[in-house]
Amino acid sequence: MALVYLVRHGQASFGADDYDVLSPAGHLQGKIVGDELRRRGVRPDQVWSGTLSRQRETAVAAGFGAPGEDARWNEFDHIGLVREFGAAQQDARDPRAFQIALDAALRDWTGGDGFRAFSGNVNAALDELLAGLGKGGTALVFTSGGVIGAVCTRLLGLDGAGFVAVNRVSVNAGITKIVSGRSGTSLVSYNDHAHFEGEHRELLTYR
Known part of the structure; x- marks a missing residue:
């Protein structure tokens, strides 16, 4: 059985000139999720990310x-989508x-070719990774909420509304676990963030 852990990046710099940089909290979230993975005994054979700085920085912080x-693990252009589909944006820093x-x-985007292409690339990357791991292999992928949502949409048979709902609650540095074996590929857990409860509850963030 192959195992893949999808880890959402730590908090990025929302409202800053360059969003694609971890905030101080994001760096700390990365360290804590790394500690949690090691506590669970996760010893990856492969470690991947997209090409985005916030994803790579989280892997290093971990x-x-x-x-x-x-690049197939990269997030969709969330700012560009808001502009393209003309959604009302009252305050870009709120x-x-x-x-x-x-x-x-997203409700508009998920019904079109753009989402189908994005989701297809994400799931092709997952399938190739699982095939390369072979039986008993483990991989860590540091990626983004939309990517993880696309994987969940496929594995759970969700529609566009389901993708939007899953994406909305994605936690920074949350852990999603996928297993693959003779019976196929399955989602075991989504968005696990127990490591941000108790003493670290102030580090629970969504954006």
Whole structure:
């Protein structure tokens, strides 16, 4: 049985000139999720990310070194989607207002070719990774909420509304676990963030 852990990146720099940089909290989230994975005895044979800085930085902060890169693990352009689909955006620096705008844009996007292409690339990357791991292999992928949502949409048979709902609750540095064996590929857990409860509850963030 092959195992893949999809780890969402730590908190990026929302509202800054360059979003694609981990915030100080994001770096700490990366360290904590790395500690949690090691506590669970996760010893990856392969470590991957997309080409985005926030994904690579989370892998490094987690203590797994520089990951291999595959652009298919990159997030969709969330800012571009809001602009393209004309969703009302009251304040680009207000996380709540932006989330409302993004949800509206995603509802339109998931019905078109853009989402199908994005989802197809993500799931092709997952299938290739699982095939390369072979029986008993383990991989860590540091990626983004939309990518993880696309995987869940496929494995759970969700529609576009399901993708939007899953994407909305994705936690920074949350852990999603996938197994693959003779019976196929299955989602075991989604968005696990127990490592941000108790003493680390102030580090639970969504955006």
